Amino acid sequence: xxxxxxxxxxxxxPARWWRAHRxxxxxxxxxxxxxxxxxxxxxxxxxxxxxxxxSFYLVQVNLDRFGQVLGAQQALNVFLKQDxxxxxxxxxxxxxxxxxxxxxxxxxxxxxxxxxxxxxQGFGPALAALPDNPLPWVLVLRPxxxxxxxxxxxxxxxxxxxxxxxxVQDQGPFRARLDALTDFGRRVMQVLGALLALAAVLxxxxxxxxxxxxxxxxxxxxxxxxxSAAFVRRPYLxxxxxxxxxxxxxxxxxxxxxxxxxxxxxxxxDASWGGRLGFAAxxxxxxxxxxxxxxxxxxxxxxxxxxxxxxxxxxx
Amino acid sequence: xxxxxxxSKRYPGNANALETLSFALAPAEMAFVTGHSGAGKSTxxxxxxxxxxxxxxxxxxxxxxxxxVRRRGIAQHRRMVGMVFQxxxxxxxxxxxxxxxxxxxxxxxxxxxxxxxxxxxMEKVGLGGMEQRLPxxxxxxxxxxxxxxxxxxxxPAVLLADEPTGxxxxxxxxxxxxxxxEFQSIGTTVLVATHDLFLIKRIRKRVLVLxxxxxxxxxxxxxxxx
Ligand SMILES: Nc1ncnc2c1ncn2[C@@H]1O[C@H](COP(=O)(O)OP(=O)(O)OP(=O)(O)O)[C@@H](O)[C@H]1O
Ligand SMILES: [Mg+2]
Numbered sequence: 234x235x236x237x238x239x240x241x242x243x244x245x246x247p248a249r250w251w252r253a254h255r256x257x258x259x260x261x262x263x264x265x266x267x268x269x270x271x272x273x274x275x276x277x278x279x280x281x282x283x284x285x286x287x288s289f290y291l292v293q294v295n296l297d298r299f300g301q302v303l304g305a306q307q308a309l310n311v312f313l314k315q316d317x318x319x320x321x322x323x324x325x326x327x328x329x330x331x332x333x334x335x336x337x338x339x340x341x342x343x344x345x346x347x348x349x350x351x352x353x354q355g356f357g358p359a360l361a362a363l364p365d366n367p368l369p370w371v372l373v374l375r376p377x378x379x380x381x382x383x384x385x386x387x388x389x390x391x392x393x394x395x396x397x398x399x400x401v402q403d404q405g406p407f408r409a410r411l412d413a414l415t416d417f418g419r420r421v422m423q424v425l426g427a428l429l430a431l432a433a434v435l436x437x438x439x440x441x442x443x444x445x446x447x448x449x450x451x452x453x454x455x456x457x458x459x460x461s462a463a464f465v466r467r468p469y470l471x472x473x474x475x476x477x478x479x480x481x482x483x484x485x486x487x488x489x490x491x492x493x494x495x496x497x498x499x500x501x502x503d504a505s506w507g508g509r510l511g512f513a514a515x516x517x518x519x520x521x522x523x524x525x526x527x528x529x530x531x532x533x534x535x536x537x538x539x540x541x542x543x544x545x546x547x548x549x
Numbered sequence: 550x551x552x553x554x555x556x557s558k559r560y561p562g563n564a565n566a567l568e569t570l571s572f573a574l575a576p577a578e579m580a581f582v583t584g585h586s587g588a589g590k591s592t593x594x595x596x597x598x599x600x601x602x603x604x605x606x607x608x609x610x611x612x613x614x615x616x617x618v619r620r621r622g623i624a625q626h627r628r629m630v631g632m633v634f635q636x637x638x639x640x641x642x643x644x645x646x647x648x649x650x651x652x653x654x655x656x657x658x659x660x661x662x663x664x665x666x667x668x669x670x671m672e673k674v675g676l677g678g679m680e681q682r683l684p685x686x687x688x689x690x691x692x693x694x695x696x697x698x699x700x701x702x703x704x705p706a707v708l709l710a711d712e713p714t715g716x717x718x719x720x721x722x723x724x725x726x727x728x729x730x731e732f733q734s735i736g737t738t739v740l741v742a743t744h745d746l747f748l749i750k751r752i753r754k755r756v757l758v759l760x761x762x763x764x765x766x767x768x769x770x771x772x773x774x775x
Binding site for chain 1 (some may be wrong): 598600620621624625626627628630632634638639640651652654655656657658659660699
């Protein structure tokens with residue numbers, strides 16, 4: 234290159250960078266368009282591979298909500314002995330409120346219990362006929378959402394040992410089973426997600442690799458006229474990125490379709506729980522995360538596929 | 550500009566393609582390399598373009614010992630060397646213009662300027678009006694000229710041409726050589742491999758004669774007439 238050309242090229246470095254990338258982008262689009270069937274197949278397979286973890290995630294989110302709804306219902310019902318007075322009940326409630334695992338303690342008087350029972354069961358007149366209120370004082374104890382299950386069950390055991398307490402109702406074991414189930418589900422989702430991500434990388438890698446092989450001559454010519462390895466590789470990386478992104482979009486569409494298909498049965502299930510479940514649709518964030526991951530996986534696949542081949546620019 | 554010092558090249562499983570070859574070309578000098586088929590002409594040009602590396606000896610281009618040029622440097626080196634290949638090496642599914650523009654794309658030249666310079670180069674080799682044709686639809690001679698246009702379009706410091714006129718009629722061959730000589734006048738060092746003695750006599754430049762990989766004669770331009 235002559236002196237004038239060199240000065241000009243130094244000045245135009247960012248512009249040159251941009252031109253090189255624009256050219257690569259154009260080439261990669263050309264590539265994807267040139268093989269519509271191959272592109273569509275790759276996108277379909279990779280889209281499916283990505284839609285699965287996303288659907289798992291959707292299920293997971295709702296299982297977690299489900300657990301929370303059930304967890305919120307979880308309360309220790311502490312029935313005091315018949316002989317306990319209001320003062321004693323209030324004192325115990327005060328002590329319990331100081332426990333870090335406890336969120337709230339509600340005191341129910343025997344009278345309140347009785348009227349609730351009367352209203353609920355519809356046999357008020359019969360109860361009213363009783364000479365004495367047979368119900369004890371009850372402490373309704375709600376654990377903090379953050380409290381460990383073990384802390385709550387320890388508390389229940391302690392209360393059972395308390396001489397003022399007649400009975401402790403604890404829904405903990407059910408909660409423990411649910412937690413174990415959601416934990417298991419989460420782990421399965423992570424493992425499958427990792428495997429499917431690997432599959433996605435391989436799918437794009439294979440596609441880009443066959444593209445590179447069918448263009449070996451072209452790559453050779455580019456190398457002969459002075460293209461750097463990065464320059465030669467760039468269109469393939471963009472193609473991988475594009476394939477990944479398209480697959481991500483396909484996966485999002487699939488999952489949205491799944492949501493639509495499940496909307497009616499989910500609403501029914503929710504209604505049978507009195508609307509307390511409130512199924513959640515996926516928010517925008519996980520969808521965007523998926524798109525970003527998909528693009529990255531595509532790029533990675535292309536990068537792996539192109540690394541070995543393009544080292545061949547070396548002379549003998 | 551180009552210096553060979555005791556250069557030998559042996560391809561695996563063959564006898565030496567080049568044997569202890571030494572010569573030097575000054576900047577803006579033009580020379581022919583000639584010799585029988587298999588004498589080592591293409592090999593000599595490939596060593597300068599870093600398509601091959603010598604088995605022994607040193608090749609220096611523009612003051613740089615090519616043994617020191619590693620990976621990244623290779624692409625950069627090739628950008629200052631324009632090469633016309635014996636077997637064209639064109640992109641058959643791209644238009645003539647796209648092929649000619651390729652070195653400019655690689656060098657990051659803006660599109661408008663690329664088009665302008667590519668058209669000028671095509672004009673010079675007599676391919677005006679064929680910009681949008683595909684190389685597969687061209688005659689061998691026309692393909693060869695696409696390769697020539699591609700080699701000159703980036704105005705390289707060194708121009709290497711391997712049998713550039715093998716498929717051209719004598720008239721056109723002389724014109725192409727005149728074109729190369731023009732490049733010499735703007736400072737480009739030109740080395741042309743050919744066994745066309747008629748052409749060598751017409752153009753009257755220095756001639757390196759190879760025989761079985763050895764430099765057996767080095768005829769200066771003034772001696773060629775004789
Ligand atoms: N890639 C290679 N592998 C092995 N041997 C080779 C290779 N390239 C060339 N040769 C051998 O090296 C010797 C010189 O070859 P080269 O291509 O340089 O000759 P040439 O003078 O260009 O011949 P031609 O006029 O036919 O083009 C020949 O004997 C050839 O067989
Ligand atoms: Mg040859």
